Amino acid sequence: MAPGGNQSSGVTEFVLAGFPNLNDTKVELFSIFFLVYLLTLTGNVLIVGVVGADARLQTPMYFFLGNLSCLEILLTSVIIPKMLSNFLSRQHTISFAACITQFYFYFFLGASEFLLLAVMSVDRYLAICHPLHYPLLMNGMVCFWVALACWLGGLLPVLGPTVAVALLPFCGQDTVVQHFFCDSGPLLRLACTNTKKLEETDFVLATVVIVSSLMITAVSYAHIALAVLRIPSAAGRQKAFSTCTSHLMVVTLFYGSAIFLYVRPSQSGSVDTNWAVTVVTTFVTPLLNPFIYALRNERVKEVLKDIFRKVATGFWADLLLTQSFNKKTMR
Numbered sequence: 473m474a475p476g477g478n479q480s481s482g483v484t485e486f487v488l489a490g491f492p493n494l495n496d497t498k499v500e501l502f503s504i505f506f507l508v509y510l511l512t513l514t515g516n517v518l519i520v521g522v523v524g525a526d527a528r529l530q531t532p533m534y535f536f537l538g539n540l541s542c543l544e545i546l547l548t549s550v551i552i553p554k555m556l557s558n559f560l561s562r563q564h565t566i567s568f569a570a571c572i573t574q575f576y577f578y579f580f581l582g583a584s585e586f587l588l589l590a591v592m593s594v595d596r597y598l599a600i601c602h603p604l605h606y607p608l609l610m611n612g613m614v615c616f617w618v619a620l621a622c623w624l625g626g627l628l629p630v631l632g633p634t635v636a637v638a639l640l641p642f643c644g645q646d647t648v649v650q651h652f653f654c655d656s657g658p659l660l661r662l663a664c665t666n667t668k669k670l671e672e673t674d675f676v677l678a679t680v681v682i683v684s685s686l687m688i689t690a691v692s693y694a695h696i697a698l699a700v701l702r703i704p705s706a707a708g709r710q711k712a713f714s715t716c717t718s719h720l721m722v723v724t725l726f727y728g729s730a731i732f733l734y735v736r737p738s739q740s741g742s743v744d745t746n747w748a749v750t751v752v753t754t755f756v757t758p759l760l761n762p763f764i765y766a767l768r769n770e771r772v773k774e775v776l777k778d779i780f781r782k783v784a785t786g787f788w789a790d791l792l793l794t795q796s797f798n799k800k801t802m803r
Contacts, residue, residue, distance in 0.1 A: 483642040486571050486662075488564045490555070490652045491747060502559035508755050509552045515762030516541035518776075526775045532610040533599070536592045537766050539619050543588065544758040547581040550574055551754050555652045571654040576634040578653065582730070582753070583681045584626030589723060590685035591618055593692035601699050629677055633670065641665050651747055653754075656734070678734040686727050693720060722764050726757045 491501065523529045523538040554574070558564040566574070599606050637656075643664040651658040656674055660667045696716060703709045729752040766772045 483568055483644055483647055485565045485567050485647065486654065487648045488554075488558055488566055488652055488654075489648050489650045490558055490564060492650075498559045502556060505552065505559075505755065506556055508759055509548060509556070512548050512755075512759045512762075513545060516544045516758070519762050519766045519772075520545075522772065522775050522779065525779070528771060528775055532595055532615045533592075534766075534772075535615050536588060536595060536619065539622070540585065540588055540592070540761060540765065543581050543585045544761055547578070547585065548754060548758050550577045550581065551653045558652070566649075566654065571649070571659070572634065572638045575637060575654045575656070575659065576630060579630045579634070579656070580626045582626070583630060584623050585726075586681050586685040586730070587622040587625045588619070589726070590688040590692075591622055593689040593723075597692040597695050600696050625681075629681070633674055633677065636670055636673075640667070640670075651750070653750075655750065674734070675736065678730075682727065682730050682735055686731075689723060689727075719764060722757055722760050725752055725760075729753050 519541040520538050523534045523541075551574070554566065554570075595610060598609055602609070637659060640660075640663040642662050646662055649655075649658045649662065660671060693716065700709055700716065729749045732749055733753075
């Protein structure tokens, strides 16, 4: 421990530095990020709603999409509201407990999302490459347990590193987290002790979760691409490749930014550019996922049209009944 450093229990709050050199554009940034947050919530809540409400979407693919949307809603809500409030506040403080809680849920939800993306790629591989065995391999019970494993796969491994970070001795004279949320690297940088072992542990966990799920996703999409190439119809191949390309774009953004941020032996020494890359995982991919995976899907669009048609029909029917009742009352 550094001389004069306090134990973590002596540090009651941290200061979130936010975005560097952007103090003159706080209002503009608040407006942009608030709009993105609203669109992200709207898109993902819409997906969860239609998947749960319509029997036509009670299939493994849409079940996993619903889980992905739940993760995106929670992941963005862990980070963005506090960041938005800091744009409007002079004091960018966050309590020690809230910081550690934010740290835990960010990495728990992120790890679960990597595992779920890998499962979704395997699901598509089985549906396209083994259609006859698909109903047996991906029945309702299998989907439930696989999804539960993805959630628990993020929940449990992150618990140990979170406790270790919470028990670190932090220097009371420096409590400024050089980020817009409590990320691993900026937090470890404030510790008054050698964090090399903890960084190595984080590196191993990140490598296992991110790289292993990436390999599964890559292999699945490679098999899917080979299957698509065997489609005799040029129009069919083009449609399939268009869908796969969109999926791969989101996957590449998500995995690429995560590998840059977390799959490296040392995190505390280089935090200056992390905030820019983190924007991809906390803003861009959660916003794109509903549109790439679901809202461009013909079946989802058909269900949404039917729902809006029923809502509109019910609205006009209620309006006509109200008008009719009012006329009778006036008589």
